[in-house]
Amino acid sequence: MPGVASRTGLSQHALGRLAVPATLLATVAAAFAYVGTVDPNEPGHYPVCPLLRFTGLYCPGCGGLRGAHALVHGDLVTALHANAPAVAAYPLLAALWTLWVVRAARGRPVRLDLRPAHQWALGVALLVFTVVRNLPFGSWLHP
Numbered sequence: 012m013p014g015v016a017s018r019t020g021l022s023q024h025a026l027g028r029l030a031v032p033a034t035l036l037a038t039v040a041a042a043f044a045y046v047g048t049v050d051p052n053e054p055g056h057y058p059v060c061p062l063l064r065f066t067g068l069y070c071p072g073c074g075g076l077r078g079a080h081a082l083v084h085g086d087l088v089t090a091l092h093a094n095a096p097a098v099a100a101y102p103l104l105a106a107l108w109t110l111w112v113v114r115a116a117r118g119r120p121v122r123l124d125l126r127p128a129h130q131w132a133l134g135v136a137l138l139v140f141t142v143v144r145n146l147p148f149g150s151w152l153h154p
Contacts, residue, residue, distance in 0.1 A: 028115040032108060047083030051076035068145050071096065071137045074154025093154045096140055 049056050062070045071094075078093035082101070090098045107123070114121045125133075144152035 028118065029112065032112045032115055036108065043079060043083055046076055046079045051080050069141070069153060071141045077154050092151075095152070096137065 051057050057076055060070055060073050062068055063073055074093035075097045078090040078097050081087075081089035081093060082098060087098070111121045140152070143149035
């Protein structure tokens with residue numbers, strides 16, 4: 012319908028560029044809705060982390076589903092306790108998604124050029140988090 016696109020100020024081409032970000036948003040919203048409905052604290056709904064099962068060590072993602080469940084229910088403290096890096100990443104990912112939508116609507120490509128130092132810093136931060144949460148004094152970081 013050409014009249015609809017012209018009334019909203021977006022061309023058919025611009026609407027096409029927004030299809031992938033919109034699909035990603037719908038997928039993430041559906042995943043959060045599912046995790047918010049199906050409690051990961053109850054056994055049997057989700058697979059167990061293989062690293063935790065076979066080694067007894069918590070990976071950097073352990074507690075991510077419990078954190079998402081708590082966040083969906085508005086419990087920020089529990090979400091941070093379950094997996095603080097994941098909860099901290101959610102607003103950053105939302106900001107990146109928003110940037111992607113704005114640039115896509117304007118017909119500009121989105122490039123995320125992380126310098127090697129930033130990539131190393133992120134990797135080291137996750138490694139330190141993983142090591143600390145598996146040491147006796149880091150038990151407060153267990154999900």
